Amino acid sequence: MDEIQELLEDFLVEAFEMIEEMDQDLIELENNPDDLDLLNKIFRVAHTIKGSGSFLNFDKLTRLTHHMEAVLDKARKGELTITPDIMDVILESIDAMKGILEYIRDNGEDSAPDIDIEPIVVKLDAIVNGGATQEQNENKKKEEKPRIVGNINLDEITLENADDIDLDSLSPEELDAVLEHLVELRNSAPKKVGNINLDEITLENADEIDFDSLTPEEADVVLEHLVELRNKGDKSSESSKESKDDKKEENKDNSNTEKKENLSDSNEKKEVAPKKQALTQEQKKKEVKKAISSLAEQTIRVDVKRLDQLMNLIGELVLAKNRLIKIYNDVEERYEGEKFLEELNQVVSSISIVTTDLQIAVMKTRMLPIGKVFNKFPRLVRDLSRELGKKVKLIIEGEDTELDKSIIEEIGDPLVHMIRNSVDHGIEPPEERKAKGKPEEGTVWLRAYNEGNMIVIEIKDDGRGMDPEVLKRKAVEKGVITESEAANMNDKEAFMLIFKPGFSTAAKVTSVSGRGVGMDVVKTNIEKLNGIIEVDSIPGQGTTFKLKIPLTLAIIQALLVVSQEDLFAVPLSNVIETVRIVEEDIYMIEGKSVLKLREEVLPLVNMADIFEIEKVLEPEKYLYVVILGLGATKIGLIVDRFIGQEEIVIKSLGEFLKGLPGIAGATIRGDGRVTLIVDVGTLMKLAKETHNRKIVTDSLNEAKKKKEKPSDYTVMLVDDSAMDRKIMRGALEELGVNLLEAKDGVEALQLLKSNDVDAMLIDIEMPRMDGYTLAQEIRKYNKYRKLPLIAVTSRATKSDRVRGVEVGMNEYITKPYTKEYLQNVVRRNLGL
């Protein structure tokens, strides 16, 4: 039962693939009705589906394909020319086939009550009968002698009674024979193909087969049969190479005549003119061998779940690799120049390279050519243009460009909308085009290519284009935007209006578009994939849409940014650029902060405002801005620091926290900490809200502290010796600053958290937590990144000083020191 199920699944996968291909081939055929190769290919596909369908007892499907095949066969023999009307019938029958296959997929049988094939069959028959001859349909069944192995009559064994065989009682030879027989039975359907009796073909007489006279599908079957035979031959120990050759010589005379008769017999029936064999036996032998070896090339179908699992494991590996690199960097600083570092470096690099390669390799297994999606568009455009009475040519380029399977699945619908849109809105009716002096036939280009980590899909038409002023007026009429918004819009922004919900430019609503939902859906779908849409249009000359989509979803390149104390990962595919600005670069338009960047005016928002992060950092001279792009929108996001670019693995935040606005998930970084990944889609929405209520320049100054006189400042003294603290206190009280005291690192950290400290004097050797560790801990916090830390110690060797710099000390004072020296150092660090 399972076997049948498996077979059925394979059949369905294959059939859907083939039909899709057929769709495309048929459209191509309509343009080149004389392309015999193409006709043969289409015929072969129909034939294969018929064969497998009949084997699986899908009578309805078989009946339909059989009649379709008859039409194609006539066309193939040149007795019939494919006219658009005939093509309509063929396409109709393909749609019915699809319907039946879908029904089979869902219900396991092909009754498909909703699909009535009879009218199609009648039409197909009419086409066939319109020609000269009737299609002959003979099923020649060859009588076979009972094959007996041991005590078993193989012909008595069928797939149905196989379970009744008492396998234990069989000898090994018998068992082998029975199993082989069963396998044969299962594969028997394809063997009936054509008029060739495969059982009569052996490796020895293969040379005599006249391949030129065979139909392609016959040739396929014969080759398959030969491969099978060869494999069997390899296994059987009895036939050594020499004896085979001998046999071959012997058999030649006998089999030659017989087989030739058989084959030429079939040739006549198929009405394929027997071609003269220009090739020598030797050449043909080579050809057969070549064909056999190419057949032996193998592909396997793998469950996507397994690939997903593999991808997850690779994700973990990438995280471990990041962690390893981090550790290496830490160790490198610490043990510079030591011998083992070099070895460690080599290991880390090679693991890093292998991991990256592995990731790319696995990613590739998940990649499918975008042609899989593109294939359905020739049909779409053909049907649509016939329906609308337009003449449209579709040119597809770059269908080999590969994309992750999950993205391929998502991209289909938006593309359908866009292509429909181009044909319906873009391309003008023939008369109008003629009047404008354009060729009657409009052209739509569908193009895919790689650009960095993104794939670009371009949909271009040479139709009427879009007028930005018209778009603005419509949008204002429909209340999508206000007058003043319209006035401030540049052309590109105006084109983006078509993606607004409720916006439609079609004067009349047709069945294909004009309902004002299509382009909105496109935008939503592309945003789901973190993609970017670009539109360009010249009135009267056409419109170009560009969809930029990241190659994969699971492991992404991200820009790590810091907002106040919090780290965020922003998908690099949405980062258009990063810029450094000063406060003077910020302008106000209608009470909102904007950034003027070259020609563009971008809304500007502080990331800390979006995520409601407490502001602890004092504003600095330079502001760092990430320019984010998504779908049709761009925005400037102020952050406090850029960390850099890193490869990250997206992990879910779990059932309870998922779906938080602005957050797509989390990743684990090299240091083991969790970093949140920004969801650019929802972040954009949040940013817009924030932009309306918060002025960036105000928000920047929220954390600004006002300090003028020495008593506004606080200095912390960290030393385990009460006497040392007293000496420091004595010196610094004269400055007039406030002083705090801590006995060790642990106490100092606690004091630091509850007090506003402007500088710290730190002893190195202390109980519980020493000065080095304390400095290290303090520097972990972004808000203490600039806090002056001054080591005050009697340890004065060079390595001590180096260590101090490493952990983040700003100054190094060796005991004993003069009061004035200490005062100077502190004053300098406080900026007094």
Added chain:
Amino acid sequence: MGSLNKIVKQQQQTLTKPEENISEEVAQLVGFVVGEEEFAVPILSIQEIIKPIEWTRVPFTPDYVLGVFNLRGNVLPLIDLRIKFGISANDIDENTRFIVMKIKNEDVAFIIDRLTSTLRIKKKNILPPPDTYSNEEDIIEGVGRMDDGRIITILKVDNLIKREEIAPNNDHTSTNL
């Protein structure tokens, strides 16, 4: 193979059966202190207990959701029971622990002040929460009276954290531009 499966099954049955019998009368709990009060949860709902580690804040969550942290490659939410129960949060000290529990098939960690011990308590000694308890969120399973006279609040683990409270489905729909 079949016989092996049988044996394994038998073993499992003999292992679990007496357990079931016992649990009919006795509940096994883990006790811990949050603030001044002692609480307990069923021992089987606990995945593990770990020492505090660093966590990452997550925006737009209630204040008792401290954030998320990395537990051996998994990202887990961290809930502060002290804030959840309206008790002012203490500093993290050497007694503070994260208890990782499985709630609706998801691991969630809770900060507690101190572990006490594992407890066995007869089911008949567990009473429904008295009316005087504020139990609007239905997070109290019952009140257990220990043999030594201690009173312990037994928590309903599944109700300790609710998705609706943490991320209410407020679509941040955009106002026009």
